[in-house]
Amino acid sequence: MTAQPNPLRADARRNRERILEAAVRAFSERGADVPIDTIAKAAGVGSATLYRHFPTREALVEAAYRNELARVCDSAAELLAAYPPDRALRLWMDRFIDYLAAKHGMADALRAAAASGADPFSETLDRLGTAIGTLLGAGAEAGLLRADVDAFDVGLSLAGVALVTSAPDQRERAGRLLDLLLDGLRHGTDR
Template sequence: MAPKSDAESAVTSALVSANVRADAQRNADAVLSAAKEVFAEKGVDAPVRDIAAKAGVGIGTLYRRFPKRSDLIKAVFKQEVDACAATAADFSAQYSSMEALTRWLHRYTDFIAAKRGLSSALRSGDPAYDELPDYFRARFEPVLGELLRQASEVQEIRADIEAYDLLRAIGNLAAATGDGSADHTRRMVGLLVDGLRNPPRKGSNL
C-alpha cells in the first residue's frame, strides 16, 4: 500500500505557490542553492554576503526573500530534511524492506553527522529555530514509521519499535561523537539495527 504520507509535499524550492515574478523565483532558488553550498563549505556562520555573491544577486535581493539570516538557515535545513526523507521512498521501491530500512538509517546517520554545525544553532536559544524540531519530527517520524512497519510486516524486525525513539537514539549517537569518527558511528548504528532483528539471532552483540 505504501501510502504517500502527509510528509510528502516538500519545499523543494523557495516560494512555491504565490504569484511571484519569474525572476524572483529564479533568484530565490539560486540563493537557496548557493546557501546550501556555502554552509557546507564554510559552516553556518558564513557571511550572508558570500551567499549573495555565489548566487549572483545583490544583498537586497537576498534579504527580500530571506529577511533574517536564520530564515536562510531554516530553509536550507528544511530542504535537506526533505531530501533525506525522500530517499526512503526510493529505497523502498528498490530494495527489500529490511535493506531499505538499513540503508535509510545510514542515510539518516550521515544527515545528522553533517548537521553538527546546525545543532549548536538549535541549542543557541534563538527562538527563530523553535519550529525546526517539530518540522524534523513531522517529516521523519512517518517516513521511518513506514519503513519499520514494512520490515516488521515480513517479520524481519520487532514490531514494538517506536520510530521517534529510534530517531532520537541515532541522533544522539551520531551527534555525540566529538571527533570525525564517522566509521565508529556507522558501526554503532549497525549494532542498533542488528538489535532490531526479530528474533535476536545467535552472534548478535545485543
C-alpha cells in the same frame, strides 16, 4: 478561502535549491555569521535573488534546515521503492547521520534563528517519526524487521550513534554501530 501561492518558475526553483545547498554548506563550514553575499556567490546568484527568496538571515537558516529535513525524510519512500525494507532502512540511517552532521554544523545559525523567534524545529519530530515509522512498518510487514519497535526509540538510538561518532574520522565507526542497530531490529525475525 485562502489563495494558493504561485508555483516557482523552473529557473527560480533551481536558484532556490542552489541557495539552500550553498547555505547549508556555508553555515556548516563557517558558522552563523557567514556573510549572505558569500552564500549568494557560492550559489551562483546575486544577493538580490537570495533576498527575494529569503528576506532575512533567519528565514534562510530556517529554510535550509527544513530543506535538509525534507530531503532525509522524503528519501524513505524513495529507498523503499528501490530496496528491500531492511536495506532501505540501513541506507536511510546513513542519510540520517549525514543530516545530523549538517544540523550540528549549522547549530550556531539555528540557535540564532530560534533566538529571533523562528521555529525551524517545529516539524522535526513528526517528520522523522513518520519516515522511520514507514521504514519500520514496511520491514515488519515483510518479516524482515521486528514489529514491536517504536519509531521514536529508533530515532533516539540514531541520535545517540550520531552523538558518539560526530567527528569526521568516526564515520566508519558510525557505520558499524548502525549495522549493530539494524541487527537488533532484525532480532526475532526469520531473517
